[in-house]
Amino acid sequence: MKQQWLERPEAGGVFGYRLISLFARLCGRAPARLVLFPITAFFLLKRAPERRASRDYLQRVLGRKPTLKDVAKQFHYFASVILDRLFLLSESFKRFDVRVHGLDVLRAQWAKKQGVLIFGSHLGSFDALRVLGEVRKDVKVRVVLDIEHNAALTNFLHAFNPELARSIINARQDGAVTALAIKEALDEGALVTLLVDRARPDNQMSIVNFLGDPAPFPTGPWQLAAALKVPVVLCFGLYRGGNRYDLHFEAFADTVRVERSNRETSLNAIIQRYADRLAHYTRNAPYNWFNFYDFWHLNSTSSPSSDNSGVARAADGVERRPD
Template identity: 55%
Template sequence: MSGDWKQRPEGGGWFAIWLIRTIARRGGRKIARLLLPPITLYFLIVRGPERRASRAYLGRVFGRPARLLEVARHIHSFAATILDRVFMLSGQMQRFEVRMDGLAAVHEQIDRGRGVLMFGSHLGSFEVLRVLARQRPDVTVRVVLDKAHNPAMTQLLDALNSEIARTVIDAGQDGPSIVLAIQQATDAGALVALLVDRAHPGQPSQAATFLGDSARFPVAPWLIAAALKVPVVLAFGLYRGGRRYDLAFEVFSEGIEMPRPQRSAMLAELVQRYAGRLQHHARSAPYNWFNFYDFWQGNDDAITPHAVDGRAAGGRAVGDGHAGPRAAAARRA
């Protein structure tokens, strides 16, 4: 399967997602969950690339060939978290049992008033992080998302909660605009959340050992963190079945310093540390891996000093555009 995950179409399209939303909102979660078996069957039968990617990943994490029922459980877990997103974004977090670990450390970083970068992944549910809004209503949460990649889901989420939709930082912008928006948010003391596990083909990435093999991870998030010098917290919202989620926070850095002469070595070390934590949580919740493509094929672009200096947010080029001193600071990082 091609490593270019962005070329995969959305499963089911807008109508299917709208149907799930309508049934969930009118019939409740128990009735809506009756849709999960047919959705799982659809992906098993129709979506061959996702089925094969699931089997390949599970084989890595289990250390043996994956069974078809395990692939079905994997897809079912994905569908369940998508359904739960409807309720989470509708402000119905009380429906779920969320066990949190490491929250005090996040509060400590937030209370320093510098803003925080929260790095998530396509492992588990990123939306369960909305529980933070209940814990700290005084803190603004901004999420960096590529609206163009999943237009049907974007329209659905906009319809569910327009207030949250207005806080999204669109990763489809040019690099300087993204960096500027993130810095403005952190300067205001916001918590900015973004997914940092998928490398865009053709953009700078760093190889790291992950589940026994080499995989490539994007470097842009780490360059942004070094430019802004704000704390970095890792977040994992792991689905445990039923209505149970585990939300784990880990303070990764209180501020990344990356001197130019040590940049390549430091990027390699940061990405490998991150890959190690991602692997730890993937092994603890193997059915939460929602990268349904050949993650290890990735892209073969090597990092060069020129490439690192010239690229930034969202895997997009930070070239010679005039984005003001903030974006210039990001380029210098």
């Protein structure tokens, strides 16, 4: 399967997002959830590459041939999380039953008054971590985001929550600018969040085992963490159906250390540790996987040795920046 996630059109535009948002806000979350069934049907009928990718993934994680019902359930979970994003970003947390696990990991960092890199994935809802604002009103969350991909959704969310828009750090800008913005946020004690599971075809990648087969993961976020010398905490916001989410935090490293003498092997070992934890939570919540492309095979014509991602440039910017 050569179709890549960067090449796939968005399933909707700004008008579509605004329409479902208006419907949800006027009628409430429960009536809006009825719209998820035609959305699920649309993906099943019209998005063949995503359907094939879903079957491939589900066979790996379930250990059996997936049924059409399995694929529909994964699509429905995806649509549910996208709908809930509207409410989570508007801080309507009372609608949800969010159970937080591992909060002591963050409390230990808050006691030190230092910033933390929060590494997440396209598994479940990363927006669920915004409930931390209910735990600590002074917590600042800064999101590192490629605002050019899925532009319609990004533009809509910017209009929907201007405060969130101002907190976003654009991963596509100059590497030194991105590095400085991330470092300043961490120096202020913020939680700086990145999704670290999805490699672009032009990224520097590490090939590690994931769900039984070799898969590419980007090295840029880990190089950035090593350069910044700050703690890394993993976050997994798992959708459990209905209005329930389980938000898991895990300490990954007080400092990510990449051995200069054996850089590739060292990075591979670090990323394998992450892939093992991602696999653990994927098996725990198999229908939460929202990478609807051939995750295990990036375009073979791309060079794994070149890295033009903003996060990787940011890592380089930190390493070159004088103290």
